[in-house]
Amino acid sequence: MAKIEVKVCLGTTCFVMGGSNLQELNDIIPQRYGDKVEVSGSNCLNLCSIHWEYSKAPYVKVDEEVVTEATVEKVLEVIDRKLGNN
Amino acid sequence: MNNAGQAIHIKKEILVRIIKAFLSDDFEEQTRLIPYAMRPKGMEVPYRCCVYKERAIIKDRVIAGLGFPIEEDDETVSLAKYAKKAIERKEIDEKNLTVLQAACKGCATNRIYVTDLCQGCVARSCQTACKFGAISMVNGKSVIDDSKCKKCKMCVNACPYNAIVKITVPCEDSCPVGAIKKDETGFASIDADKCINCGRCTAACPFGAVHEKSQIIDILKAIKSNKKVIAMIAPSIAGQFPGNIYQLKSAIIAAGFDDVYEVAQGADITANNEAKEFTERMAESKEKQSEWINEWVNEGGYGENPEAGEEKTVQHFMTTSCCAGYNQLIKKHLPEIKPFVSDTGTPLYYTAQIVNKEFPDAITVFVSPCVAKRAEGFENPNVDYVMNYEELGALFVAKKIQITEMEESKYVKESSKQARNFGFSGGVAESVKASLRDESAVKPFVINGLNKESIRQLKKFATTGECEGGCNLIEVMCCEGGCIGGNATMNNQKTAKKLIDQLAANSQDIEKI
Ligand code: FES
Numbered sequence: 001m002a003k004i005e006v007k008v009c010l011g012t013t014c015f016v017m018g019g020s021n022l023q024e025l026n027d028i029i030p031q032r033y034g035d036k037v038e039v040s041g042s043n044c045l046n047l048c049s050i051h052w053e054y055s056k057a058p059y060v061k062v063d064e065e066v067v068t069e070a071t072v073e074k075v076l077e078v079i080d081r082k083l084g085n086n
Numbered sequence: 087m088n089n090a091g092q093a094i095h096i097k098k099e100i101l102v103r104i105i106k107a108f109l110s111d112d113f114e115e116q117t118r119l120i121p122y123a124m125r126p127k128g129m130e131v132p133y134r135c136c137v138y139k140e141r142a143i144i145k146d147r148v149i150a151g152l153g154f155p156i157e158e159d160d161e162t163v164s165l166a167k168y169a170k171k172a173i174e175r176k177e178i179d180e181k182n183l184t185v186l187q188a189a190c191k192g193c194a195t196n197r198i199y200v201t202d203l204c205q206g207c208v209a210r211s212c213q214t215a216c217k218f219g220a221i222s223m224v225n226g227k228s229v230i231d232d233s234k235c236k237k238c239k240m241c242v243n244a245c246p247y248n249a250i251v252k253i254t255v256p257c258e259d260s261c262p263v264g265a266i267k268k269d270e271t272g273f274a275s276i277d278a279d280k281c282i283n284c285g286r287c288t289a290a291c292p293f294g295a296v297h298e299k300s301q302i303i304d305i306l307k308a309i310k311s312n313k314k315v316i317a318m319i320a321p322s323i324a325g326q327f328p329g330n331i332y333q334l335k336s337a338i339i340a341a342g343f344d345d346v347y348e349v350a351q352g353a354d355i356t357a358n359n360e361a362k363e364f365t366e367r368m369a370e371s372k373e374k375q376s377e378w379i380n381e382w383v384n385e386g387g388y389g390e391n392p393e394a395g396e397e398k399t400v401q402h403f404m405t406t407s408c409c410a411g412y413n414q415l416i417k418k419h420l421p422e423i424k425p426f427v428s429d430t431g432t433p434l435y436y437t438a439q440i441v442n443k444e445f446p447d448a449i450t451v452f453v454s455p456c457v458a459k460r461a462e463g464f465e466n467p468n469v470d471y472v473m474n475y476e477e478l479g480a481l482f483v484a485k486k487i488q489i490t491e492m493e494e495s496k497y498v499k500e501s502s503k504q505a506r507n508f509g510f511s512g513g514v515a516e517s518v519k520a521s522l523r524d525e526s527a528v529k530p531f532v533i534n535g536l537n538k539e540s541i542r543q544l545k546k547f548a549t550t551g552e553c554e555g556g557c558n559l560i561e562v563m564c565c566e567g568g569c570i571g572g573n574a575t576m577n578n579q580k581t582a583k584k585l586i587d588q589l590a591a592n593s594q595d596i597e598k599i
Contacts, residue, residue, distance in 0.1 A: 010328050012337075012489050016479030018095055020326075020577040044488050055099045055124075057483075069095075 004037045004082055006075065007061040011044030019058030024072055029079075037079055093294025094476075097147065099124070101302065101480035104151045107169070108306050109484065117152070117169035121145050146186045150297035153304065155184045157275070172303040178471070179299055182283055182460045185266075187273040189295035195268050196255045198235055198242060200228045203249035215244035260290035262537045263419055282414035284536065284564050285457040285573030298457050298574070301471045302481070305451055308471070309342040314448040317343045318437050318469075321350045321501075322455045322509030322569035324589045325582025326475050327482075331589060332494035337487050338478070339495070343451070350501030352437030353508040353517070356408055358599050359430040360514075361521035364528070364559060367404050367428075374400045401426055403531070403553040403560055405544075406514050408432040410458035411564025415536060423548040426560075433508060434459065438468035453478055455509070455572030458564060474574035502596035506589055510568035510579075511535075515561035520596050531557035535566030 006029060008022045009015075029039040047059045047066060060070040062078045100120065107116035121141035125131075134140050146156045148165055152172040200212075206226035213221045213228065220234035221241060228250070230241075242250045257266045257274055265280035266287050274295065276287075288296040308315045317338050324331050335346040378400070407413065407428045416424055431439075434452055441450055451471045452463050463472040473481075482489065504517035515530035522528065531553050533540050544562070547553050553560055565571040570582040577585075 010490075012328060012479075012487060013483045015328050016476075016483050016576060017098060018576075020581070023578070023581050043490055048483075049486060 003035070004033075004079060005061075005063055006037060006039040006079065007042040007045065008039065008070075008075075009043075009045045009047070009057075009059045009061075010041040011048065013044070013048040014058035017055075017057040019070070022058060022060060022070060022072060022075070025060075025075060028072065028076070032076070033079065033083070036083065093292065096144075097151075097294055097297070098476055098480055098483075100144065100147050100151050101300065101477055102483045104148065104300075105302060105306065105481055105484035108303060113173065114166040114169045117148065118164055118166040120148050120165065143186065143188055146188060147294075147297060150184050150186070151300050151302070153178065153299045153301055155179065155181065155299065156186050156297065157184060173307065175304070178301055178304060178464075180461075180464055181278050182299055182457050183276055183281065183285075183288070184297050184299055185274050185276060186293075186295045186297060187275070189291075189293040190268065190273045192293055193255055193268070193274075194253045195272060196237070196258055197232060197253050198230055198237055198239065198250060199253050200230060200250050203247050204228050204245075205247055205249070207246070209246070211244040211246060212241035212250060215240040256290040256292060257287040257296060260286040262286065262541060263415070266296075280418060282411050282418060282536075282564070283456075283458040283461045284411040284414075288457065289573045298460070298474065300473075300477060301460075302473060302477050305471050305473055306342075308449040308451075314344045314445055315342070315451060316441050316445060316448045317346045317451050317453055318349050318434065318441060319346060319453045320455055320459070320509065320569060321348070321353055321433070321506050322572065322575070322582070322586070323453060323475065324506060325509070325570055325585040326455075326575060326577050327479070327489055329489035329492065330494070332496065333489050333492040335495040335497065336492035337482060337489040338453075340487050340492065341478075341481050341485055344448070345445075346495075346497070347437055347441055348497050348499075348501050348506075349433045349437045349452070350505040350508065351433075351440065351497070351499050352431075352435065353408075353433035353505035354502050354596060355436040356430055356433045356508075357504060357514070357517035357521050357596055360406065360428050361518045361599050363428050363430055364404050364518060365522065367401060368527070368558060371401045400551060402551055402556075403547065403558045404428050405560040405562055406518075408508070408514060409562055409564050410462040411456065411536060412562040414458060414461055415541070415564070420541065420544060420548070423544055426548060426551075432462065433505070434462060434469065435466060438466060442468045455569045455575050456565065457573055475572075475576055476574045479576060501593065503590040503593040504596040506586065506593055508569070509586065510570050510583060511563050511566075512561065513568060514563075515559055517596060518559060521599050523598050528559050529555075529557045531555070531560045533560060533562040534568070535571070536562070536564045 025039050029037050048057050056068040058070045060067040060075050067074055103120045107113050110116045121144040125137050125140045131137050149156050152168050204227045218234050218236050220231045221228050255268050265277045268274045338346045405427050449470045452469050454472050454474050460472045463469040504520045507513035511534040512532050519525045519528040567579045570579050
């Protein structure tokens with residue numbers, strides 16, 4: 001199975017709107033999923049400028065799926081679902 | 087995101103919307119529309135009973151964002167009017183915090199409460215434990231008479247079923263000086279005479295009811311005028327945004343400021359001056375002490391020396407003076423420690439002085455991790471406005487500025503490694519130490535966060551004139567972790583510290599005095 005790729009937006013909008021807390025994922029994901037999931041920080045994913053939608057920031061992308069108002073829990077849930085863990 | 091996290095998210099979103107409204111061509115109308123834009127017709131109501139209540143609460147939050155007290159709103163004045171008043175205002179309000187009392191409804195008052203788990207047991211340990219006769223048995227269950235209860239929690243600990251609980255009010259519990267209280271009517275209010283502006287309650291309230299009165303409109307007005315506006319950024323900011331502080335400088339300029347100064351520049355002066363003062367004070371105390379011993383020896387070492395009481399004021403320690411929350415504490419609650427506090431100015435004090443000398447007509451804005459610095463800014467004629475990290479962040483969001491895409495700009499003066507470390511617990515004491523040739527002269531004692539316990543400790547030190555373990559330099563930081571734990575910070579402390587460490591590693595050492 002191909003690796004799941006998690007991109008945490010560390011652009012300014014996402015960072016300010018709460019994305020700073022998502023940096024925890026850098027530690028949690030490798031611990032939990034080993035090399036099945038790869039996590040990286042990313043510059044602005046350009047999601048914040050599409051609509052005037054900073055109120056949905058911070059954004060995280062799990063493969064092509066966009067997680068809005070992302071929290072650590074929300075992101076882990078999506079990964080679990082993709083891996084068929086529940 | 088927990089509840090408090092959501093509340094912070096809403097506060098920031100409101101700030102962004104206020105700034106957007108200001109930048110639009112109809113500030114008043116756009117401000118009026120904020121509650122409707124955030125809670126449009128037909129939207130599922132996220133927190134409260136109905137969309138109208140939600141909008142009313144958002145309106146209150148906007149009032150604080152515009153810099154007005156929520157408590158004084160009589161609900162008849164529209165947000166458009168408030169926006170107009172904000173534009174016309176010349177002065178800012180000295181009281182920094184305001185409570186959205188409508189949000190207090192969800193929170194029970196501080197009391198001891200017997201839950202349904204009470205078995206009405208024969209032992210009645212609760213009744214025996216209560217020293218105030220507040221517990222009686224009604225229909226085979228314990229009942230507490232609130233008028234007699236002193237909330238000592240003896241019954242809570244005594245109950246074998248854990249049936250009695252203390253209902254806490256987060257804001258009250260978080261306040262180190264008992265300045266915020268939920269009164270009989272159930273609304274929290276802040277006693278400004280007691281409040282040290284530490285900002286704990288703003289972070290503690292799960293409903294986000296405590297707001298800082300923002301000066302963002304005043305700052306945007308200054309930027310719009312053709313005056314020079316200069317940002318002075320606190321050292322802890324290095325851990326708060328993506329990118330580095332050189333890119334941050336460009337970003338702040340892109341947001342409309344004319345120039346940016348690192349307050350670490352002033353921290354270098356604070357550290358040096360404090361080191362000088364420390365050396366003098368300790369020499370003086372040594373001299374006094376030996377004088378006293380000589381006198382004692384001359385008099386044969388016996389008898390009550392009438393002046394001995396006076397001599398006991400020999401100061402064996404000095405405390406730092408750069409934390410604004412601590413300075414408020416001294417003024418309002420701990421005057422006895424004042425003689426031990428260094429007279430050295432804060433990093434902001436020196437930075438503002440430098441900026442003012444260079445650009446006497448400029449408007450200066452301190453970019454701050456906490457609400458306490460608003461009080462300091464208010465008292466310092468060289469500081470015109472204070473804006474916190476969240477507000478600066480909101481400004482970036484509103485203006486769509488991406489820090490990491492910015493070029494790097496240099497600062498007029500590169501600050502030292504130690505000055506850049508001022509923002510976390512231990513950093514200030516370390517910088518004083520590093521300023522001295524004989525570093526071993528300093529034995530630091532670090533107060534990492536003001537709370538009831540550490541305030542008691544400071545009181546004790548002030549009365550005895552002595553610190554614990556022979557320490558002679560007490561560094562006091564109001565927030566746990568230091569400024570990186572300030573109420574308006576955005577990054578978690580671990581990552582913030584890492585980022586500051588990176589910057590410090592590439593900075594030169596402080597000059598020795
Ligand atoms: S900053 Fe995250 S999408 Fe733009």
